[in-house]
Amino acid sequence: MKTNPIVQIQAIDLPLLKEKGVQLFIQRDDTLHPHVSGNKWRKLKYNVLEAKQKGKTCLLTFGGAFSNHIAATAAAAQLAGMNSIGVIRGKDADPENSTLKFATSCGMQLQYVDRAEFRELRASGWKGVEVGNSEAVYVLPEGGSNDLAVKGCKEITGDWKEHYDFACCALGTGATFAGLVNGVSGDTHCLGFPAIKDQGYLSDEVSLFLEEPSRQNWELIREYHFGKYGKVNADLINFMNDFYIKTGIPLDPIYTGKMIYGLIDMIKNDYFNPGTKVIAIHTGGLQGNAGINMRLSKKGLQTLNYPISN
Numbered sequence: 503m504k505t506n507p508i509v510q511i512q513a514i515d516l517p518l519l520k521e522k523g524v525q526l527f528i529q530r531d532d533t534l535h536p537h538v539s540g541n542k543w544r545k546l547k548y549n550v551l552e553a554k555q556k557g558k559t560c561l562l563t564f565g566g567a568f569s570n571h572i573a574a575t576a577a578a579a580q581l582a583g584m585n586s587i588g589v590i591r592g593k594d595a596d597p598e599n600s601t602l603k604f605a606t607s608c609g610m611q612l613q614y615v616d617r618a619e620f621r622e623l624r625a626s627g628w629k630g631v632e633v634g635n636s637e638a639v640y641v642l643p644e645g646g647s648n649d650l651a652v653k654g655c656k657e658i659t660g661d662w663k664e665h666y667d668f669a670c671c672a673l674g675t676g677a678t679f680a681g682l683v684n685g686v687s688g689d690t691h692c693l694g695f696p697a698i699k700d701q702g703y704l705s706d707e708v709s710l711f712l713e714e715p716s717r718q719n720w721e722l723i724r725e726y727h728f729g730k731y732g733k734v735n736a737d738l739i740n741f742m743n744d745f746y747i748k749t750g751i752p753l754d755p756i757y758t759g760k761m762i763y764g765l766i767d768m769i770k771n772d773y774f775n776p777g778t779k780v781i782a783i784h785t786g787g788l789q790g791n792a793g794i795n796m797r798l799s800k801k802g803l804q805t806l807n808y809p810i811s812n
């Protein structure tokens with residue numbers, strides 16, 4: 503894995519932004535690497551280094567059938583010359599879906615377990631997984647979220663040449679957002695957009711990963727999960743297609759699409775004062791779009807109408 507990729511920060515030009523006097527920039531972490539994209543590249547960076555340093559030869563991790571983390575870990579392991587094992591939630595997961603096919607093509611060995619078993623394995627700290635030589639195995643938690651992942655995500659702000667009043671990113675586990683909060687200076691306010699219906703524990707998760715837990719320069723915006731994790735509707739898909747036409751930026755509907763939808767909605771509703779400078783982190787996730795389009799077209803619904811990469 504190239505360790506110092508070029509970070510692109512793209513200024514967004516939309517009539518709404520001019521009208522409201524808000525400057526919006528999108529940091530294109532989706533372009534950090536073709537297969538280990540976005541925040542997964544940052545989350546894996548120090549973990550892969552640590553695994554190698556400890557002499558481990560296999561990465562073991564866990565996730566759903568369309569997981570960005572599974573795809574990224576498989577690619578990162580291959581790049582690092584390591585083996586990988588992915589424990590997939592759902593005995594009914596389709597090994598031919600684009601995510602799992604990609605992971606397999608990287609040499610990842612997949613084990614399918616039903617949902618109850620997955621929960622049990624998680625509760626046991628993944629001790630029950632068949633791994634062969636356990637000495638050789640480096641375990642990455644679900645979503646890859648641990649202290650080394652947060653350390654990598656702190657580098658999101660490493661290439662900033664100017665000051666931003668607000669910095670935004672999507673949340674699954676919250677590790678990426680915590681890294682962002684650790685990376686900004688105290689007068690940048692961070693807005694996190696949970697992709698899940700948060701029952702309140704997410705802010706505790708974020709706090710656990712903060713270098714200064716007492717920091718007040720962040721908050722979670724909980725109105726834009728569209729019902730639950732993974733759920734999409736026509737309004738969201740149409741918004742993303744329109745955003746692509748106007749900006750050339752492809753989004754994913756699980757994380758970045760919901761964040762940008764929310765951010766634009768907040769701009770419309772005058773959440774930000776004129777003169778405000780906002781940066782949003784494109785955390786990647788585009789490999790999942792093939793699976794999303796398959797799901798949507800099976801139901802006869804509008805699909806994402808921009809080029810789909812994986």
Ligand SMILES: *Cc1c(COP(=O)(O)O)cnc(C)c1O
Pocket residue numbers: 540541542570571645647672673674675676677678679754757758785786787788
């Ligand atoms: C995994 C992922 C996230 C969530 O990252 P966390 O560190 O778990 O909060 C956000 N965006 C994209 C595109 C992802 O793939």
